[in-house]
Amino acid sequence: MKFPFEVSFEEIQADLDVYIDAIFSCLTSEFLVMPKGKGFVEFAVFEEGYECLKRATGGFCEVTPETLVSAVYDTPIALVVLRCMIGFTPPEWAYYASRQTGISVTQNAARAVDRNIRMDPQAPLPKPGTVQGRRIGALISAACHALASGVPRQAADTLHRLDKADTKAGLVSVRASANLGIPYSVLLYERLLGRPFAGHRDSISELIGNVVENAIEAVLTEAGISFRRTGRAERLAGFDQAPDFVVPNEFNPKVVIEAKLTEDDGTARDKVTRVQHLGSLSMDGQPPGKPRFQVVACIAGRGFGVRREDMRKLLLATRGKVFTLNKVPDLVDQTLLRDFRTVSPTR
DNA sequence: CTTTATCCACGCTGAGGCCG
DNA sequence: CGGCCTCAGCGTGGATAAAG
Numbered sequence: 001m002k003f004p005f006e007v008s009f010e011e012i013q014a015d016l017d018v019y020i021d022a023i024f025s026c027l028t029s030e031f032l033v034m035p036k037g038k039g040f041v042e043f044a045v046f047e048e049g050y051e052c053l054k055r056a057t058g059g060f061c062e063v064t065p066e067t068l069v070s071a072v073y074d075t076p077i078a079l080v081v082l083r084c085m086i087g088f089t090p091p092e093w094a095y096y097a098s099r100q101t102g103i104s105v106t107q108n109a110a111r112a113v114d115r116n117i118r119m120d121p122q123a124p125l126p127k128p129g130t131v132q133g134r135r136i137g138a139l140i141s142a143a144c145h146a147l148a149s150g151v152p153r154q155a156a157d158t159l160h161r162l163d164k165a166d167t168k169a170g171l172v173s174v175r176a177s178a179n180l181g182i183p184y185s186v187l188l189y190e191r192l193l194g195r196p197f198a199g200h201r202d203s204i205s206e207l208i209g210n211v212v213e214n215a216i217e218a219v220l221t222e223a224g225i226s227f228r229r230t231g232r233a234e235r236l237a238g239f240d241q242a243p244d245f246v247v248p249n250e251f252n253p254k255v256v257i258e259a260k261l262t263e264d265d266g267t268a269r270d271k272v273t274r275v276q277h278l279g280s281l282s283m284d285g286q287p288p289g290k291p292r293f294q295v296v297a298c299i300a301g302r303g304f305g306v307r308r309e310d311m312r313k314l315l316l317a318t319r320g321k322v323f324t325l326n327k328v329p330d331l332v333d334q335t336l337l338r339d340f341r342t343v344s345p346t347r
Numbered sequence: 348c349t350t351t352a353t354c355c356a357c358g359c360t361g362a363g364g365c366c367g
Numbered sequence: 368c369g370g371c372c373t374c375a376g377c378g379t380g381g382a383t384a385a386a387g
Contacts, residue, residue: 037380038380039380089377089378089379090378091378106351106352108351108352108353109351111378111379111380112350112351115379115380132350198359198378199378199379201358201359201379202357202358202359202377202378202379202380203378203379203380204357204379204380205356205357205358205359205378205379205380206356206357206358206379206380206381207357207380208357208358210357261358262358309371
């Protein structure tokens with residue numbers, strides 16, 4: 001099978017559907033495998049925090065700020081376990097703690113505390129006397145209050161955040177959950193309310209996005225090609241929206257590369273629009289068929305495989321230079337990038 | 348120098364508008 | 368009416384600026 005980047009633009013236009021199928025055929029979805037990322041908490045570490053919490057409170061019988069603080073300072077990850085018990089995000093916990101204790105805990109402070117512990121569970125926490133230490137104390141006191149209070153009466157069409165199997169009846173339900181376990185159906189119901197791995201997926205969303213960009217960078221580096229990789233929120237002169245790569249540099253763009261991985265067709269549509277925009281930018285004030293620079297798209301994920309119309313647009317905007325992740329190795333030889341190669345192929 | 352705050356981009360969701 | 372599309376919102380991490 002011929003791929004669109006191997007043939008002339010005329011051939012693509014004459015047989016567009018064939019080339020759409022060619023791209024579709026090698027678009028694979030990688031959603032089954034996720035990177036762990038730097039702040040990943042292994043179960044063994046998490047469990048250690050849980051057991052420490054359970055021990056310090058005598059099996060959740062004595063849940064007081066004092067017993068919780070001693071557990072958290074002994075095994076910092078216990079703070080993350082505590083957060084899972086109440087089921088708040090760090091910013092939510094910060095707000096709740098500020099209201100509850102009168103001690104100012106900013107969203108960023110709570111996020112930093114939580115993340116620092118996850119990044120290095122062995123690192124000692126800021127001492128209780130320090131500003132950070134007082135904030136940790138406030139968070140713990142607030143959690144203590146939340147765990148003890150249970151769910152107040154609610155209107156039928158509302159759902160209280162503490163209305164979870166382990167916290168709906170205060171410490172009684174906490175102890176029951178710890179001692180008897182929680183039924184499978186309850187686990188499944190919690191999954192329904194919070195999709196599996198949601199927190200982790202959020203935390204690694206940027207790593208996912210970088211998969212394609214890293215692959216491109218590796219290929220460019222190996223060929224010894226000068227390139228400019230743009231960072232987030234970076235502005236490039238001459239572009240109202242910065243593409244991911246410019247070769248050789250933004251002052252004299254000859255090849256621009258837009259890279260995107262998406263498992264979601266909504267996101268894919270947005271990116272197609274971006275590439276189309278780059279395509280029209282390359283034609284500004286140029287004679288027909290003679291773009292100022294070559295626009296290349298590198299895509300991955302099943303999001304791009306949803307609608308043929310989007311792929312058609314993408315092929316036209318790039319004049320056929322659409323590469324899926326597994327075709328990135330062909331990137332240099334099948335585009336104008338070959339003119340910038342300074343290291344010959346090692347084959 | 349370190350810590351904190353601000354801003355941005357990521358993927359995903361859901362609401363609402365438009366079109367045939 | 369369903370399909371398509373745009374938009375705004377979420378929580379996250381990282382870059383950068385500001386404050387200590």
